[in-house]
Amino acid sequence: MSGAGRALALPLARYRFTAQLEADLPLPVFAGPLLRSVFGAALHHVACTTGQTRCSACPLWRSCPYPAVFETPPRPTQFEQQFSQVPNPYVIEPPLAGEGDGMLCAGGPLVWHMVLAGEPTLTRLDLIVHAWRRALRQGLGELRVPGRLLSVERLDPDGGAPLPVLAGDGSRVIAHESRLWLPLPAVDADESATPTLEATLHLTTPLRLQHQGQALGPEQLDARTLLSQMLRRTNLMLDLHLGVRPAPFDAPALLAAVLPVLSERRALRWQDAPRYSARQRREMNLGGVVGRWTINAPAHALAPLLPWLHLGQWLHLGKNATMGLGAYRLETSTTNALLSKTV
Known part of the structure; x- marks a missing residue:
């Protein structure tokens, strides 16, 4: 060669979320659907202003941050084929995927990752963190086990030290410009x-x-x-x-x-x-x-x-x-x- x-300098970043649980949480074999479900419900609650039951029928469908992040509306692309469903600008990476049923004990850490893609999504990081806080307060799993968010960090793909995203007292989100060089x-x-x-x-x-x-x-x-x-x-x-x-x-x-x-x-x-x-x-x-x-x-x-x-x-x-x-x-x-x- x-x-x-x-x-390419891509607006893309991976974040590590760490929470503390207030009771034991039975964790399924693959916790991705569980985390996605509670995140989506919380994001909808904090972002929706019209109360419509179907986002696609809402007049704010193409401007509301909830569908922009969680259920991206289809739009024209550069390709000849057009799509009725398009990929969303995030990936939730759950803990313990594929390692069998487990129990996370009260007081222990629950750690997962989230990849955010695109400038509009990265600029909504504060809203996304707020939604995760609400999801934890509402509780996880069938037992609705509550928890609280301890930290959010942006990970360095080269293995360097992660950058804190939350202020020391957790009061605000610290923005970091992120570019993935490819x-x-x-x-x-x-x-x-x-x-x-x-x-x-x-x-x-x-x-x-x-x-x-x-x-x-x-x-x-x-x-x-x-x-x-x-x-x-x-x-x-x-x-x-x-x-x-x-x-x-x-x-x-x-x-x-x-x-x-x-x-x-x-x-x-x-x-x-x-x-x-x-x-x-x-x-x-x-x-x-x-x-x-x-x-x-x-x-x-x-x-x-x-x-x-x-x-x-x-x-x-x-x-x-x-x-x-x-x-x-x-x-x-x-x-x-x-x-x-x-x-």
Whole structure:
């Protein structure tokens, strides 16, 4: 490779929330739906000014901060295909995902993370923190276990010290300008001189990729499905929330270059992620695959995909990403050259 090309400065940040519980809290196998539910209810309460039962029927639908954050209204994109549902500008990363049923004891810390994407969402951080405070006061789980927010910190993707978001007395939110720097590597034109690169996704929460509405198991998945759905979600997030237009890559061209020369190794298994849907009044299973997925290809074909795979560690992959599904850690042979920085 001939070194780095241009870089994208993306308005994207990950925050760590720490709360203290006033009683024991039974935590489900996957707590993403629980946290998303209480956050959404609290955000709606603090943001809604009209009391409409359906946001889409409200005259403030496209200006209210609640749908802007929690249920993004569809709007035109740069793509020929338009979408009736679009991704939201946040991801909740719950604690203990995939580690089995657990009990968080009274007085102990409850720690989760939240990724916020886009300038409008980042500027609403104070409202988001306020909503989490209300959610904790109202209580979590069937027992409505109350708690209080102790701290919020913005995490450094390079492993540096986190920055406090709450003032020392917790009275106000401290704003930090956040940029995730994503270098876009340039590759030598001489394909014969480029080495083989390897990228491994360590899937830590169930990855739920679907075909015709059906979740795909380990035997049904392939690299084409993984990469095409990753690029599709990335493109929509860049367009709708991260302010990147036109698209910084040609998805069909990237796939055409890498798929014929790609090999893969997979050590995947299915993991259930049950949840109760209050809207549908029934138990649902949001399971998907976890484990290790490794892709090998010549550098000239794989390197252009690595920045978007790296970005996926913030955006997550697949269905129900906002609940924390589709989380992974990326390991590559060129990790040091591709790591992003914040300012």
